[in-house]
Each structure stands twice: as structure tokens, then as C-alpha cells.
Amino acid sequence: MKKIELKNVSKAFGQVQAVNDVSLTFEPGKIYGLLGRNGAGKSTLLNMMTGRVFPDAGTITVDGESVIENDRAMGKLYLMGERNFYPDGMRIRDAFCWAAKFYPNFDSENANHLAKKFDLNTKRKVKELSTGMSTMFRLSVALSTGAPYIFLDEPVLGLDAVHRDLFYKLLVEQFERHPACYVISTHLIEEVAGLIEEVFIIRAGELLLRESTERLLARGYTVTGPVDAVDAFVEDHPSIGEDQLGGLKSAYILGSLDMSKVPETLEVSKLNLQQLFVQLTKE
Amino acid sequence: MKINFEDERPIFLQIAEGIEDGILVGAYPEDGQIPSTTEISVTYKINPATALKGVSRLAEEGILYKRRGLGMFVAEGAIRKVKQKRKAAFVDRHVKPLTREAKRLGLTPGETAELIERSFRDEEN
Amino acid sequence: MLLRKPVFAYYMKLMLRAMMWFGLVYTAIFLLAGTGLGIAVNIGTITTEGGTFGGMDAMFAVMMFIFCMSDFAAEFHFLFQHGVSRRSAFVGFVFHVLVVTALFAAVLLVSATLFGVIGAWIGVDMATVLFDVFYGSWLEAAGTFIGILLTFLFYWAALFMAGMLGYLLSILLYRLDKFGKILLGAAGVVLVVALPVLNTLTNGRIWQFAVWLGETFFGRGDTPNPLNGIAVFAAGALIALVPSWLLIRRVKLKK
Numbered sequence: 001m002k003k004i005e006l007k008n009v010s011k012a013f014g015q016v017q018a019v020n021d022v023s024l025t026f027e028p029g030k031i032y033g034l035l036g037r038n039g040a041g042k043s044t045l046l047n048m049m050t051g052r053v054f055p056d057a058g059t060i061t062v063d064g065e066s067v068i069e070n071d072r073a074m075g076k077l078y079l080m081g082e083r084n085f086y087p088d089g090m091r092i093r094d095a096f097c098w099a100a101k102f103y104p105n106f107d108s109e110n111a112n113h114l115a116k117k118f119d120l121n122t123k124r125k126v127k128e129l130s131t132g133m134s135t136m137f138r139l140s141v142a143l144s145t146g147a148p149y150i151f152l153d154e155p156v157l158g159l160d161a162v163h164r165d166l167f168y169k170l171l172v173e174q175f176e177r178h179p180a181c182y183v184i185s186t187h188l189i190e191e192v193a194g195l196i197e198e199v200f201i202i203r204a205g206e207l208l209l210r211e212s213t214e215r216l217l218a219r220g221y222t223v224t225g226p227v228d229a230v231d232a233f234v235e236d237h238p239s240i241g242e243d244q245l246g247g248l249k250s251a252y253i254l255g256s257l258d259m260s261k262v263p264e265t266l267e268v269s270k271l272n273l274q275q276l277f278v279q280l281t282k283e
Numbered sequence: 284m285k286i287n288f289e290d291e292r293p294i295f296l297q298i299a300e301g302i303e304d305g306i307l308v309g310a311y312p313e314d315g316q317i318p319s320t321t322e323i324s325v326t327y328k329i330n331p332a333t334a335l336k337g338v339s340r341l342a343e344e345g346i347l348y349k350r351r352g353l354g355m356f357v358a359e360g361a362i363r364k365v366k367q368k369r370k371a372a373f374v375d376r377h378v379k380p381l382t383r384e385a386k387r388l389g390l391t392p393g394e395t396a397e398l399i400e401r402s403f404r405d406e407e408n
Numbered sequence: 409m410l411l412r413k414p415v416f417a418y419y420m421k422l423m424l425r426a427m428m429w430f431g432l433v434y435t436a437i438f439l440l441a442g443t444g445l446g447i448a449v450n451i452g453t454i455t456t457e458g459g460t461f462g463g464m465d466a467m468f469a470v471m472m473f474i475f476c477m478s479d480f481a482a483e484f485h486f487l488f489q490h491g492v493s494r495r496s497a498f499v500g501f502v503f504h505v506l507v508v509t510a511l512f513a514a515v516l517l518v519s520a521t522l523f524g525v526i527g528a529w530i531g532v533d534m535a536t537v538l539f540d541v542f543y544g545s546w547l548e549a550a551g552t553f554i555g556i557l558l559t560f561l562f563y564w565a566a567l568f569m570a571g572m573l574g575y576l577l578s579i580l581l582y583r584l585d586k587f588g589k590i591l592l593g594a595a596g597v598v599l600v601v602a603l604p605v606l607n608t609l610t611n612g613r614i615w616q617f618a619v620w621l622g623e624t625f626f627g628r629g630d631t632p633n634p635l636n637g638i639a640v641f642a643a644g645a646l647i648a649l650v651p652s653w654l655l656i657r658r659v660k661l662k663k
Contacts, residue, residue: 030332031330047661050491051493052488052661053660053661054658066346069493069494069495069657070493071412071491071492071493071495071496074492074493075491077491078491079489080581083410083485085485085488085489086486086489087482087483087486088482098414098418099490100417101413101414101417102414102490102492103490103491119399126373164329168328169325169328170404172324172325172328172329172330172331173321174320174326176321176324176331177331186480190288191328192293192328193288194286194288194328194329194330195328195329195330195335197330197332197333214293214294214295217288217294218291218293219632221291241382249311257291264386264387266385269289270288270290270291271289272288273288275649
């Protein structure tokens with residue numbers, strides 16, 4: 001069974017427990033969303049999955065093999081991280097050449113096609129690119145590696161709205177051509193809500209929630225109305241968060257909605273993914 | 284062409300209804316081809332599996348059919364089927380929210396009906 | 409699969425580029441200074457009855473050390489980005505140094521012979537290298553083939569050890585934090601400054617000890633055997649290799 005499996009993985013940096021007993025599975029042919037606040041442990045998880053950081057406990061396997069110091073397993077993964085690991089002086093087209101040498105399934109034509117779409121001059125040096133262009137260059141590489149598992153950590157960092165839009169479209173096209181496993185970790189949740197099939201929410205180093213996007217969105221709703229009415233409703237339907245503006249209160253609820261149980265004084269609306277995320281992960 | 288994530292209908296249903304709308308207004312004529320799932324997913328920036336689910340649902344209901352190697356096409360009689368479907372959902376979807384709001388405003392059924400009739404007349408002009 | 413071709417190719421590209429520049433500049437200097445003007449250029453670190461050309465081998469070793477000491481982070485991070493394990497990065501590096509040093513040992517051998525011929529022709533002693541200084545008498549007694557082979561091995565081992573020492577230093581610098589780096593730098597400075605001072609204070613005993621060490625490494629007696637030197641250099645390389653590996657195998661990615 002081809003998949004990446006994390007079992008009871010933990011990692012501490014000094015006194016800070018960055019990841020605490022997390023178990024996850026990623027399968028090819030799906031687009032996953034790895035969501036969490038800053039410092040929640042997403043990057044640590046991604047770094048452990050790609051063999052860059054060693055876990056303190058637990059196992060990480062790629063298609064059954066441990067990923068630790070294993071070239072074959074590591075060769076199936078590609079992490080586009082926030083950092084630019086290219087040496088000074090290397091040009092974009094050289095970077096593409098080297099990627100092709102390290103990843104046998106690298107699609108150079110696609111990489112150049114993406115660079116063109118992003119308006120990148122492949123003769124330019126990687127280190128001289130602006131934040132946005134550097135992201136677009138690294139996306140061009142990531143989307144062309146042909147690896148079965150591709151991780152994108154903040155893939156739209158520094159991109160303006162037009163380029164973000166372009167990236168999502170290119171991602172869908174690439175996914176159709178090459179249905180690998182894509183894991184996207186991003187703060188712009190609403191923009192990827194339609195793309196991701198399954199959501200993992202990490203909070204304070206732990207896996208808070210794991211659900212298909214469709215089911216999760218179906219389970220979130222808001223009731224708004226007079227304070228008393230809302231409070232009465234919340235007694236039977238526990239809320240994950242509440243807001244109040246004077247005498248008007250809103251309660252955010254995670255559960256299946258039964259309209260017949262909702263009194264007339266309360267207004268119901270759906271929660272979108274970002275709102276769900278905020279309510280679930282705020283203090 | 285936008286997906287509303289706050290809508291209580293899941294995304295794949297919104298896709299299906301978007302196609303139905305297209306059929307109703309004549310953008311997708313009967314026996315004509317509809318856009319591929321790739322085109323749909325790229326345009327809406329959604330997961331292709333979701334687009335496929337929406338299209339498959341319509342195929343199950345006989346509104347679309349598949350021509351091997353070519354893609355999905357609008358079935359004969361699709362317009363009639365879509366209208367039937369919408370009529371069945373009309374009460375839940377549109378009438379009930381209308382009456383709820385009308386009640387909140389203190390309108391009588393008679394007053395509400397008059398407003399509806401007036402709206403019909405306005406649309407015709 | 410212990411040795412990954414792209415890793416090897418990557419290191420080779422970096423190294424060869426650097427070495428090429430070094431080679432060009434160095435040869436130019438020597439050709440100019442050594443031949444054209446007949447000026448005695450002693451760039452050697454050992455002043456014995458060497459000739460005007462005694463420094464080439466030492467220079468090569470120093471350069472090898474410096475090139476291998478280059479920015480560990482840049483190369484390491486790049487390989488990491490491309491899914492290379494620490495082990496493969498290490499093995500690839502060591503192997504490429506083996507290849508490069510073999511290449512340059514051959515270059516040294518060839519140029520020594522070449523300059524010997526040129527020197528004999530002009531009448532200037534140009535080709536006395538370190539090897540001759542210690543093993544000249546042995547060389548005369550040994551056959552040509554053995555002579556060439558052992559000269560080659562001697563230089564190969566010496567350059568390899570120089571490279572491995574440089575590599576060890578580069579890894580140390582990567583792993584040490586700011587405080588550690590300052591400590592290391594200070595230790596180096598202290599050594600360079602303190603040793604000559606100590607030497608004067610002890611009436612040259614430090615230098616005597618160094619000479620004694622050198623003679624032990626390179627072999628004693630009337631006709632010291634180059635196998636001595638080869639063994640010492642090889643052992644030195646190993647001594648540098650082991651801690652390098654231990655430092656690399658669990659190294660953390662630095663910010």
C-alpha cells in the first residue's frame with residue numbers, strides 16, 4: 001500500500017515540545033491541507049517527513065520504508081520549504097538541470113513552461129530573485145519533480161493575487177496530469193478550501209482534527225440571535241466559539257445541523273473553512 | 284463563476300447546479316458537450332475529484348451522459364429534467380426562507396402573495 | 409546504493425572549477441618566476457638544500473585543504489533540498505576528494521618530471537620536491553616503476569589528508585555556534601603565536617620536536633622508505649574522516 005505513514009511521532013526542541021504524538025497518513029492521488037497557526041508544528045512535521053529532522057519518538061515510513069537517512073525513500077519526496085537552499089551564483093536554468101539529475105522523473109519542459117507562465121527569466125540567479133519570484137521559481141521546480149509525494153510549505157508566500165490565482169490553476173492542471181500526493185500548508189485557508197480533499201489541523205504540536213473537507217464544511221454552522229436564545233441552544237449543542245455584539249450573540253457550532261431544532265429567533269449560516277479553523281485554534 | 288463555501292450545499296452540488304443553470308439558459312444545449320472536469324476544476328480552483336463528483340451526480344440523474352473518448356454531453360430532455368428537479372426543490376430552497384423572513388417582518392400570507400405577484404409583473408416588463 | 413552519481417557530479421563541478429583557477433594562476437606564477445627571470449623563488453615551507461621549486465607540493469596541499477574547507481552549509485543545504493541523505497553527501501564528498509587528489513598527485517608527478525627536464529636543460533635546479541628531499545636516495549636505489557608508483561601514492565595520500573582535514577574543519581565550523589567558532593579561531597591564533605614564542609623560550613626545542621616528528625613520519629635512517637610517509641598520511645586522513653562522519657550523521661539543519 002503506497003503511502004506516507006507517521007506513527008506516534010514526537011519532537012522537542014529544548015524545552016519546547018514542537019510535535020506531540022502525531023499520527024498521520026498521506027496517500028498519492030489526493031490533495032491534503034495541513035493547517036495550523038504559526039509555531040503549531042507544521043514545518044517540523046514536514047521536515048521530519050522528508051528526513052531533514054530526526055523525530056525523538058515514533059516512526060515515519062514512505063511506502064513501507066523508514067525515511068531516515070534513506071536515499072530511496074527521500075527520493076520519492078519533495079519539500080518546497082520556506083527557505084531557499086540554492087547556492088549563490090546558481091541560475092534558474094542550472095537549478096532545473098540539477099533537479100533533473102537528482103529526480104529522474106523531473107519534467108524539464110514543464111518547469112520551463114511554468115517559469116514562462118510566472119514571467120521568470122531563467123538566466124537570472126536564484127539568489128537575486130525577489131520573495132515572490134523566488135517562490136514562483138521554487139514552485140516551478142516542485143511542480144515538475146515527478147515525485148509521488150510533494151509538500152508545499154507556504155507555497156504562495158510573497159505572491160500577489162494574480163499570481164496566487166495562477167498558481168492554484170497550475171496546481172490543478174499539474175494534479176490532473178500527475179496525480180501525486182500533494183500536501184499544502186498555508187495560512188490563506190479560504191483560497192485552498194476548494195482544492196484540498198482532506199484537512200489536517202495541527203494545534204500546539206498535536207493533531208486536533210482530521211477530516212474530509214466536504215464533511216468538515218457540512219459540520220460547521222453559526223447561530224445568531226438574542227443572547228438568551230443562543231445560550232439556550234448552545235446548552236444542547238456545544239459551541240467551539242462565541243462572539244457577542246451587545247445583545248446580539250453568535251455561537252459557532254461543530255455538529256450536524258438539524259433545522260427543525262433551530263428556534264425562529266435564531267439565524268443560521270454556514271461556517272467556511274477559515275472561520276472553522278479560527279474558532280478551533282484560537283485561544 | 285464562484286464557489287460559495289458558506290453555502291450549506293457541498294461544493295460538488297454547487298458545481299452540478301452551475302451546470303444545470305447553464306443548461307437552463309441555453310449555454311449548454313442538449314446533445315452538446317459540457318466543459319471537461321479539468322476545465323471546471325481549473326476555473327473554479329477546486330479539486331478535480333469534486334468536479335467529477337458533481338458531473339457524475341448529473342450523469343446518474345440522466346441529465347448528462349458520457350461519450351467514450353470525447354467527454355460529457357447534455358442528454359436529450361435534460362432541460363425538462365432540470366426544471367422538474369428545481370420545481371421539487373423550489374419550496375425548500377426559496378419559499379421557506381421567504382416565508383420565514385415574511386413572518387419576521389410581520390407580513391400576512393396575503394401581503395406576501397401580493398408582493399410576489401408584483402414581482403412577477405415587474406420581471407415581465 | 410552508496411554513491412549517488414548526481415552527488416558526485418555536483419561536488420566535482422564545484423571542485424574542478426576551483427582547482428582550475430588555482431592551477432592556472434599557480435602555473436603562470438611559476439613559469440614566469442621560475443624560468444623566465446632565473447629568480448630564486450622559494451615558496452617552500454621547508455628550507456633545506458631544496459631547490460628553487462621546493463614549494464609546489466606544499467602549495468597543492470594547502471590549496472586542497474582550503475577548497476575542502478569551503479562553505480559547508482551551501483553545498484549541504486543544496487543536497488538536502490534534493491533529497492540526499494547525510495550519508496550520501498558524506499560518501500560522495502570523500503569519494504570525489506579521492507578522485508581529485510589522485511588527479512593532482514598525477515599532475516604533481518608530471519610537472520616535477522617536466523621541470524626536472526627543463527631545469528636540466530637550462531641548468532637551473534627546478535624540480536626538487538619534498539619527496540626528493542626525504543626519499544631521494546631511496547628513489548635512486550629503487551626501480552623507475554616502483555619509484556613513480558610510490559611517489560604518486562605519497563602525493564595522493566598527502567593531498568587526501570589535507571583535504572580531509574579541511575573538510576573536518578568546515579563541518580566543525582558549521583556545527584559550532586558563535587561561541588564555539590570564536591573559541592576555535594582563538595585556539596588557532598594562539599597556536600600560531602604561542603608556538604614560535606615557546607620555541608624561543610625553550611631554546612628551539614619546539615622546532616627540534618617538529619623536526620623529530622617529521623623524521624619519524626617520513627622514516628628514519630639513511631634511506632627512509634616512502635611507505636612510511638604514505639602510511640602516516642593515510643592514517644591522518646582516517647583520523648580526520650572518523651570525526652567528520654560522526655559530526656555529520658545526525659547534523660541538524662542550520663538556520
